[in-house]
Amino acid sequence: MSLPPLVPQRGRRFAVTARILSAVVFSFVCYLCIGVPLAVLPGFAHHDLGYSTIVAGLAVSAQYLATLLSRPHAGRMADAMGPKRTVVAGLVVLALSGLFLALAALVPGTPALSLALILISRLGLGFAESWVSTGSITWGIGGIGGEHTARVISWNGIATYGGIAVGAPLGVTLAHDHGFIALGVLTFLLGLVALPFALWKTRVAPSHGERLPFRSVFVRVMPYGAGLALGSIGFGTLSTFVALYYASRGWSDAALSLSVFGACFIGIRLVFGNAIDRFGGYRVAIVSLFVECLGLLLLWLGHTPSLALAGAALTGAGFALVFPALGVEAVGRVSTHNRGAALGAYSVFLDVALGLTGPIGGWVAGAWDYPAIFLLAGFAALAAVLLSVSLYLRYGRDGNATPARARA
Secondary structure, three states: OOOOOHHHHHHHHHHHHHHHHHHHHHHHHHHHHHHOOOOOHHHHHHHHOOOOHHHHHHHHHHHHHHHHHHHHHHHHHHHHHOHHHHHHHHHHHHHHHHHHHHHHHHOOOOHHHHHHHHHHHHHHHHHHHHHHHHHHHHHHHHHHOHHHHHHHHHHHHHHHHHHHHHHHHHHHHHHHHHOOHHHHHHHHHHHHHHHHHHHHOOOOOOOOOOOOOHHHHHHHHHHHHHHHHHHHHHHHHHHHHHHHHHHHOOOOOHHHHHHHHHHHHHHHHHHOOOHHHHHOHHHHHHHHHHHHHHHHHHHHHOOOHHHHHHHHHHHHHHHOOHHHHHHHHHHOOOOHHHHHHHHHHHHHHHHHHHHHHHHHHHHHHHHHOOHHHHHHHHHHHHHHHHHHHHHHHHHHOOOOOOOHHHHO
């Protein structure tokens, strides 16, 4: 009896996944380097250099500002020059940011110089993040076709969160055993090691065609970016305030809730990554955001650690597919040769949402206590559900966008 075409189909699927991983591995390296100094840098600036906690926080935030400002340029660079050159440029800047971070560790006796070197490093890391991440996604999509856009974005998200999850504890261990300079050295070496692999990987030629002004691209993706921003508030709230929330209720093991969130996030992306291709981005976004809303409401109402853990799990499961689900629809609103610009514009909304969550959430906590932050995030997720429904009613039923593979 001959085998059905299931085996070759699985082989093709494995080959596609392998090609996706060969592109998003550069995002993993970049976010690994982002995670390495995350838990150590504020303490170095505050305790070793003697600066206030505000200055220490600004040193960390400099990276996010650079990422936000460079997103549009990264998208245009990937469209015009090709994703390979974009990733290569990002890896070079990544290595240089590690070099400056190592130099900062050598001059703690001159705090102003050390802080200046740290800021240069953080700005470079921010540019590297936008170039490597945007370039990796467009490289993956260009290498296997637009019908796999959702899978590429999903795997890139796993690479980014996985890189940070590995990098943060690794950075703490390295700083404890070898000093702050080890963080800069590791970043420098990782950038150099990844560079030849990027140069060796087959390039994808930049697409040719009319380049829309960035303002036009931004307007087209803005509704999807707004949904992403509203849905990202829950993630930003949980990651920023869950430790304080647990402490306010006298609970321990706040880190467990973050682990549960991350495990559910990655698990859903791995298990249900094909849902966007099967059902379309709009439907998946609506269900995902609703699940996230339920999780945030559980965190608001949770009177026991078990309920809080359940809320964190639902929040992670719900948020897992929001970025790729809305992202695949956003990219579908522009032509192929404006895909990188669309991804850059779309990602800006995530950067802005996460940047504003801290100060706004802090104000809400000061006025109404920590549970109120999760209630606010729940309302934001619900607003994102309603926005996604309206987008589906407007665009998703005309056959132009759903399911995802219909656009390729």
